[in-house]
Amino acid sequence: MQVIKAVLKEKGKLEFPSITPKISGAAWYEREIYDMYGLKPVGHPDLRSLALHENLPQGIFPLRKDFNNKTPVPTAKKEFPMAGVEGEGVFQVPVGPIHAGIIEPGHFIFSQAGEDIIRLDAKLFFLHRGIEKAIEGAPIERAFYQVERISGICTVAHSLSYCQAIENLAGVTLPPRAQYLRALVGEMERLYNHVGDIGNLCAGMGFAVGIMAGARLKEDIMRVNESLTGHRFLRGMVVPGGVRLDINDQLSAEIRSMLDKLIPDFNEMIELFRGNDAFLNRVETTGIVPRQVALDLGVVGVGARASGVDVDIRRDFPYGCYSALKFDVPVYTSGDCAARLWVRVDEVAQTVNLIRQILAKMPQGPLKVAIPAIKPYSSGFGWCESPQGNNIHWLMVGENNTVYRLYARAAAYPNWPALTVAAPGNIIPDFPLINKSYELSYACVDR
Amino acid sequence: MLKVWKKVIATGNVTKPWEKSVPPERSRGEVVVEQNAACKGCNICVNVCPTKAIKLYDGSPMINQKACVFCGLCVESCQDGCLKQTSNYKLATLGGSLADNTGSELNNKIRRVLGRSLHIRHVDIGSCNGCDFEMNHVCNPVYDIQQYGIDFVASPRHADLLMVTGPVTRNSTQALLMTYEATPTPKLVMALGACACSGDQIFGESYAIRGAVDAFVPVDIYVPGCPLRPQAIIHGLMLALDRM
Ligand code: SF4
Ligand code: SF4
Numbered sequence: 195m196q197v198i199k200a201v202l203k204e205k206g207k208l209e210f211p212s213i214t215p216k217i218s219g220a221a222w223y224e225r226e227i228y229d230m231y232g233l234k235p236v237g238h239p240d241l242r243s244l245a246l247h248e249n250l251p252q253g254i255f256p257l258r259k260d261f262n263n264k265t266p267v268p269t270a271k272k273e274f275p276m277a278g279v280e281g282e283g284v285f286q287v288p289v290g291p292i293h294a295g296i297i298e299p300g301h302f303i304f305s306q307a308g309e310d311i312i313r314l315d316a317k318l319f320f321l322h323r324g325i326e327k328a329i330e331g332a333p334i335e336r337a338f339y340q341v342e343r344i345s346g347i348c349t350v351a352h353s354l355s356y357c358q359a360i361e362n363l364a365g366v367t368l369p370p371r372a373q374y375l376r377a378l379v380g381e382m383e384r385l386y387n388h389v390g391d392i393g394n395l396c397a398g399m400g401f402a403v404g405i406m407a408g409a410r411l412k413e414d415i416m417r418v419n420e421s422l423t424g425h426r427f428l429r430g431m432v433v434p435g436g437v438r439l440d441i442n443d444q445l446s447a448e449i450r451s452m453l454d455k456l457i458p459d460f461n462e463m464i465e466l467f468r469g470n471d472a473f474l475n476r477v478e479t480t481g482i483v484p485r486q487v488a489l490d491l492g493v494v495g496v497g498a499r500a501s502g503v504d505v506d507i508r509r510d511f512p513y514g515c516y517s518a519l520k521f522d523v524p525v526y527t528s529g530d531c532a533a534r535l536w537v538r539v540d541e542v543a544q545t546v547n548l549i550r551q552i553l554a555k556m557p558q559g560p561l562k563v564a565i566p567a568i569k570p571y572s573s574g575f576g577w578c579e580s581p582q583g584n585n586i587h588w589l590m591v592g593e594n595n596t597v598y599r600l601y602a603r604a605a606a607y608p609n610w611p612a613l614t615v616a617a618p619g620n621i622i623p624d625f626p627l628i629n630k631s632y633e634l635s636y637a638c639v640d641r
Numbered sequence: 642m643l644k645v646w647k648k649v650i651a652t653g654n655v656t657k658p659w660e661k662s663v664p665p666e667r668s669r670g671e672v673v674v675e676q677n678a679a680c681k682g683c684n685i686c687v688n689v690c691p692t693k694a695i696k697l698y699d700g701s702p703m704i705n706q707k708a709c710v711f712c713g714l715c716v717e718s719c720q721d722g723c724l725k726q727t728s729n730y731k732l733a734t735l736g737g738s739l740a741d742n743t744g745s746e747l748n749n750k751i752r753r754v755l756g757r758s759l760h761i762r763h764v765d766i767g768s769c770n771g772c773d774f775e776m777n778h779v780c781n782p783v784y785d786i787q788q789y790g791i792d793f794v795a796s797p798r799h800a801d802l803l804m805v806t807g808p809v810t811r812n813s814t815q816a817l818l819m820t821y822e823a824t825p826t827p828k829l830v831m832a833l834g835a836c837a838c839s840g841d842q843i844f845g846e847s848y849a850i851r852g853a854v855d856a857f858v859p860v861d862i863y864v865p866g867c868p869l870r871p872q873a874i875i876h877g878l879m880l881a882l883d884r885m
Contacts, residue, residue: 320765320813336691339710339712407648
């Protein structure tokens with residue numbers, strides 16, 4: 195892994211050369227740096243605000259250390275320009291931020307010629323809670339409870355990345371049992387997300403039987419989540435230094451019997467898709483992201499693997515007990531909604547297999563180690579493969595094991611821009627389908 | 642098509658009455674103060690709570706249910722066994738028009754108009770999506786909210802009740818206010834989850850969070866939880882509609 199650092203001269207100009215013209219995937223990161231710190235990426239092609247909307251007065255840079263979170267900030271009325279296409283016969287369709295379904299908020303502008311989308315621009319960060327700033331100065335073990343709540347469906351992913359960053363900095367190794375229990379909840383999170391997302395994809399095309407089958411199977415998994423961790427979204431298991439709860443024979447048996455029941459039921463649901471021309475017509479060749487685009491934008495996870503990019507951070511940079519587990523990484527090349535669906539379908543089988551391995555190999559031993567004093571102002575990374583792709587946290591620890599600064603980058607962050615490539619060329623009614631084939635969490639991105 | 646029908650028939654009916662399924666043993670719900678608690682006033686629980694939901698009053702802990710995320714840290718940390726975690730999720734409380742005027746004309750009218758057929762619009766203004774997904778889950782075939790004459794609609798213009806999730810963020814304030822405006826009266830507002838009920842207590846003070854939902858629009862039903870389980874949502878609705 196390589197880390198690029200930009201060093202600013204003291205009293206020099208608050209700017210740095212943009213790398214976006216060379217690496218398109220850097221565009222959002224640099225816009226956010228400009229928003230949050232007022233450091234200008236010189237040569238960036240699109241320096242519109244990303245995270246901060248028109249309501250924040252000019253000249254406020256929330257992540258600067260001299261900005262106090264307790265300062266009352268007045269409401270400004272700036273402009274928030276959206277990118278569209280103009281011309282004869284082209285019209286614009288604004289959608290959101292409040293949508294028709296039970297989903298998270300985002301504002302979209304579709305530039306249309308007839309039914310075809312020519313351009314899509316998105317305004318996100320309606321859910322921006324400033325979590326990274328809010329936890330600055332808090333003890334690392336306390337701030338964990340805010341980090342765990344960055345996103346509901348990525349609870350374990352954010353917890354793991356954050357805790358691993360702490361543990362890497364502290365130089366502690368987890369007891370084997372804790373590593374296996376963490377992998378168990380990580381895979382349970384992937385399982386309920388994938389099964390739910392596959393069902394949800396059907397909502398993008400009004401295939402009610404598929405929606406309900408997915409929702410029913412997801413509910414079964416979430417109930418086992420609760421039996422295991424006391425929480426349907428698996429909160430309260432992973433903690434800095436290890437895990438909080440143990441597993442016993444009865445719970446292992448409950449998980450195994452859930453899997454035994456799930457697999458045939460799930461396969462039958464997938465059969466409803468495979469032989470169904472009306473279904474395949476909708477998903478195949480819809481929302482294509484070519485391999486080169488995926489590489490250029492740094493797309494991760496399911497999105498990358500569906501566009502022929504063979505990445506999985508569990509295999510490429512193993513953490514916890516993953517080097518002791520066997521699994522395949524499914525890769526498809528067509529880059530369309532169908533490919534993203536089949537990647538998930540194959541991963542469900544892999545994940546079920548992983549959970550069985552984890553339960554069979556579960557070592558004995560303690561669940562936790564204490565976190566010693568961490569050298570102030572040391573910084574490091576933690577990462578994991580969330581259901582959507584790799585999730586990375588960068589943490590700098592301050593005095594007395596407090597958070598000096600955190601950067602939480604969820605998988606949805608590099609994948610969002612891919613959606614603006616996938617949508618053009620399709621018709622608006624296909625957008626929900628394309629959107630759901632990525633199933634990008636807004637809360638993860640907005641923080 | 643035949644396969645679809647076969648699958649539908651083979652699956653059969655999976656819907657259960659909402660109160661029927663009992664939370665599992667480990668389930669974390671309401672934290673209660675033990676009756677003969679021998680609280681020494683050590684403040685350990687107060688300091689350990691990640692959302693500042695506990696205060697000591699008259700020498701015994703008091704929990705603000707609206708801000709509690711049921712993490713159970715206070716229960717684990719108390720040396721004197723004063724606190725106990727239960728699996729109780731029926732914590733919804735009424736506020737605003739429903740609480741103030743119990744039995745009054747207005748109250749009766751709301752319930753008469755909305756009681757048997759309630760249409761809901763979801764407004765997410767800062768949630769981590771945990772609460773949103775649980776709202777989705779009340780529509781799954783196991784809970785099947787529609788069997789109670791309750792459904793989700795696409796526009797606030799068609800809604801009787803707004804279900805709001807998340808603390809009010811700077812960036813969503815306008816969306817919340819405009820959605821509230823767009824909803825015809827009589828209307829109800831339900832604050833779903835610890836964030837919506839308590840504001841910045843979950844994530845802490847931040848330039849990006851403006852407060853709890855009731856600081857911006859009147860709230861009629863509070864349902865605590867982080868997130869609240871689907872049954873807690875149904876409980877809140879039944880309580881509001883006087884159908885408990
Ligand atoms: S359960 Fe957690 S959030 Fe609730 S009062 Fe106890 S420590 Fe606070
Ligand atoms: S109450 Fe909890 S689950 Fe609900 S939005 Fe807030 S952090 Fe998420």
